[in-house]
Amino acid sequence: MSIRKPLVSLAISITLVAAPLTVQAADTPHWVHYKWLLSNPSLPKKVMVLPANIEVVEVTAGGVEEKVPEWSQEAGRNVFKALSAAIKKQQNMREATAPKFSGTTAGNVDEHLALYKLVVNTASRNGGDSWRHKIRRFDYSIGPGLRAVADQTGADAAIMVYGRDVVSTTGRKARAIVGNIPIVNIFTGPAPELGHSYIHVGMVDLRTGDLLWMNSNYRTDSTNLRDPEDAAKMVNAIFEWYPGIESYRNAYAK
Template sequence: MRRHRRTAPAAALALAALLGLSAGHAGAGPEQVAADGDGRPLRIQGSVVVVEPDIELSEVTAGGMTEPRRDWSEAARRRYPTAVAERLAAAGVGRRPDFDVPDDLPASSRLGQVLRLNEAVALSIAYHARPGSELATKGDRLDWTLGGGVSELRAATGADYALFTYVRDSYASDGRKALRVLGLVAGAAFGGVVDIGGGRQVGVATLVDLRNGRVVWFNRIARQTGDLRDEAGARATAGELLQGLPL
């Protein structure tokens, strides 16, 4: 795994904004699967490549500041693709070798543009999948495409589909946990609930058909549970984020 490719600042902020979903729409989903010409859900027919996931883990300090943890993040970027590979193998899905994005890939290159376009499209789908935010032209249909430029990624990987993942995960420090307990105790003593909150996990995943650019599946998670810092947690997160994958 090479040095991590960081999300563009605007996209990182958009992903972080999805944390707001956890207040009233916590958990996973709603996953979406594109339909064929007869209205039936599409199914994977071909090989899948797991694109280097964009994952960052952070620690929430006692004062509520979020501090990125490089050691946690690098470990998660190794564990998550392994967990995904196990799930795909169990379902009998053909796989191509994972694709690590070159550190020196120019953002203006055709491949760089495809990766940035998918990032923007994935976050747009996540936004418009929220209740009340649906696009009138799409309704509840998964009808998004990256266009013919995805042929660059197909040429680089030899795969028929690409699985993209974006995750931001945070965990409360010991100081934060202590303050949270004190707040809950104080709230109970005075007849109210005072919860300053701890960590959160938010993620978006898309499966793109590299033969035509169509986004054939999408899912997101936004919750106050989940842990990517160990193998068991990586498997659990992969299981949640990949719910409804059209296997």
């Protein structure tokens, strides 16, 4: 599946309102492009991490969400640093410094980041036996629109990441405590869900636009992406499955 430039505006409109989805193949948490399942695949040696799009929202006792820009920026920086550290742990892979994109190039990168998220959400909604062939032959693409970035940086692939961190206010936490007390919750209602954290990471071939590899991590515990250690734990959990070729081949290419 190759989604080209005409869908970019659609991608932007959808991804601005769509909540991140947990992307997971049926028997493994990660996805691998079919060409990596061939003998002697060529893995990216130089990758570039694009700006992390992490949204942090605070939820009130009444369920009202409010985005907190300062927290979002802090979480984004932590995830970005965690990604750089994870890349250094990989054999035969090094990070290319992303330039400060401006003008038309910056707009093109933003459009492809939005398009990437749309393609990921499309892949995550495909389920059932009728779509199992897409898992066996995972061939999604965002098109070759970032080829100029490859020429500029010398990078083979781009790391694209987005995520969401939902934080409960003190009032919501108090309501959750009360809601778990027998009898009392008859009057207060059930305990509301507290926070959760989500990160999705994908690797895209800068010349072809092929989605080479992607994985995600979702937690409902007290994980806080504004904490560098928590961000690193989630990113490391994602990269535990990189490249994961054999496990993916064993699960699907039979």
